[in-house]
Amino acid sequence: xxxxxxxxxxxxxxxxxxxxxxxxxxxxxxxxxxxxxxxxxxxxxxxxxxxxxxxxxxxxxxxxxxxxxxxxxxxxxxxxxxxxxxxxxxxxxxxxxxxxxxxxxxxxxxxxxxxxxxxxxxxxxxxxxxxxxxxxxxxxxxxxxxxxxxxxxxxxxxxxxxxxxxxxxxxxxxxxxxxx
Amino acid sequence: xxxxxxxxxxxxxxxxxxxxxxxxxxxxxxxxxxxxxxxxxxxxxxxxxxxxxxxxxxxxxxxxxxxxxxxxxxxxxxxxxxxxxxxxxxxxxxxxxxxxxxxxxxxxxxxxxxxxxxxxxxxxxxxxxxxxxxxxxxxxxxxxxxxxxxxxxxxxxxxxxxxxxxxxxxxxxxxxxxxxxxxxxxxxxxxxxxxxxxxxxxxxxxxxxxxxxxxxxxxxxxxxxxxxxxxxxxxxxxxxxxxxxxxxxxxxx
Numbered sequence: 169x170x171x172x173x174x175x176x177x178x179x180x181x182x183x184x185x186x187x188x189x190x191x192x193x194x195x196x197x198x199x200x201x202x203x204x205x206x207x208x209x210x211x212x213x214x215x216x217x218x219x220x221x222x223x224x225x226x227x228x229x230x231x232x233x234x235x236x237x238x239x240x241x242x243x244x245x246x247x248x249x250x251x252x253x254x255x256x257x258x259x260x261x262x263x264x265x266x267x268x269x270x271x272x273x274x275x276x277x278x279x280x281x282x283x284x285x286x287x288x289x290x291x292x293x294x295x296x297x298x299x300x301x302x303x304x305x306x307x308x309x310x311x312x313x314x315x316x317x318x319x320x321x322x323x324x325x326x327x328x329x330x331x332x333x334x335x336x337x338x339x340x341x342x343x344x345x346x347x348x
Numbered sequence: 349x350x351x352x353x354x355x356x357x358x359x360x361x362x363x364x365x366x367x368x369x370x371x372x373x374x375x376x377x378x379x380x381x382x383x384x385x386x387x388x389x390x391x392x393x394x395x396x397x398x399x400x401x402x403x404x405x406x407x408x409x410x411x412x413x414x415x416x417x418x419x420x421x422x423x424x425x426x427x428x429x430x431x432x433x434x435x436x437x438x439x440x441x442x443x444x445x446x447x448x449x450x451x452x453x454x455x456x457x458x459x460x461x462x463x464x465x466x467x468x469x470x471x472x473x474x475x476x477x478x479x480x481x482x483x484x485x486x487x488x489x490x491x492x493x494x495x496x497x498x499x500x501x502x503x504x505x506x507x508x509x510x511x512x513x514x515x516x517x518x519x520x521x522x523x524x525x526x527x528x529x530x531x532x533x534x535x536x537x538x539x540x541x542x543x544x545x546x547x548x549x550x551x552x553x554x555x556x557x558x559x560x561x562x563x564x565x566x567x568x569x570x571x572x573x574x575x576x577x578x579x580x581x582x583x584x585x586x587x588x589x590x591x592x593x594x595x596x597x598x599x600x601x
Binding site: 188189192196197198200201204205214217218221222225232236237239240241243247248251255273274286287289290293294307309311312313315317318336337341343344347348 | 367371372376380401406407410416417426430432
């Protein structure tokens with residue numbers, strides 16, 4: 169599948185502000201969605217998104233087409249900014265500020281029209297995740313999207329800490345061969 | 349280095365251990381001191397960073413599934429104010445030695461296998477001298493044992509003028525022997541001897557301008573076991589224990 173954002177990112181690397189703006193307009197809604205789930209505060213999410221896009225501007229020349237899609241490169245930049253911010257805050261914003269709980273958007277039973285629009289990369293990843301036990305899959309996705317710690321997952325799911333750790337560890341062990 | 353640090357390092361050099369930690373780090377389930385400890389190690393051992401990058405980019409595909417949420421207009425206004433105040437930052441970096449570690453732009457897509465071959469092909473097409481296109485600023489190779497086990501990662505970076513090889517899994521060799529690294533030309537002929545390599549951990553080898561220039565003609569790296577102190581050896585006499593294709597890691601326009 170053609171990487172529709174790669175060209176914009178390459179132009180950004182050459183200092184093309186119009187290309188960067190277009191890239192922002194196209195990609196920021198997905199990345200904001202990720203920031204909101206990680207940070208659970210609109211203010212913090214927008215801070216992270218802003219810092220992430222400034223880093224994308226500064227480091228755009230690190231992206232090389234053909235070695236990965238532009239959107240995954242940008243997602244990684246922004247998510248790492250979010251995780252750094254979470255760590256610096258020590259405590260997360262209360263979940264009451266923004267209620268994002270579920271994983272419906274990542275359901276393995278997506279409607280055909282939604283499924284059709286997904287890239288092969290994400291379809292492949294979903295197929296790997298679908299091989300896991302439902303509890304393992306849920307813990308891994310909650311860790312990724314919400315940045316939950318083991319303890320937070322234990323509290324959220326009402327399971328012992330040891331069980332959560334085992335689910336994640338075994339889930340990732342099972343996932344590794346499929347990902348490589 | 350204390351015994352505890354040594355033990356910790358040995359543990360992280362075990363592919364089974366670091367692969368699991370890398371995937372946990374990438375998904376975000378490695379927390380607290382363990383996460384910090386892993387980050388410190390990533391700074392000094394580029395194979396850890398390479399494996400993490402590979403997994404991070406795999407998981408990053410999950411973002412595609414998220415519903416869209418439009419940020420407020422002020423976010424772009426702040427970004428625009430920043431980049432307008434620093435209009436040359438991005439373009440300036442194009443003319444600088446590559447500051448981003450090579451592994452940041454490599455290995456991240458599929459791990460060590462198919463993607464590497466794809467990159468080699470893509471790189472070869474992209475850098476065909478007939479096109480007058482960009483030139484390489486870094487090369488890398490993943491080196492494997494006879495059993496096709498990934499044993500070492502090698503990088504050659506123009507800005508540093510050095511070749512670095514990181515042996516991920518310590519190798520046992522007799523006391524009177526040493527490991528020697530060779531660069532084999534694509535079109536055959538005598539290999540270029542690069543120097544002695546430690547049997548574990550990272551070794552940096554300074555390279556000359558001529559050696560850097562020759563890198564574009566190198567097809568394969570190899571590590572052989574040679575007798576210690578035999579400086580006269582001009583080509584591998586001992587057994588080749590590691591091999592890996594050299595490919596272009598980064599280019600400048």
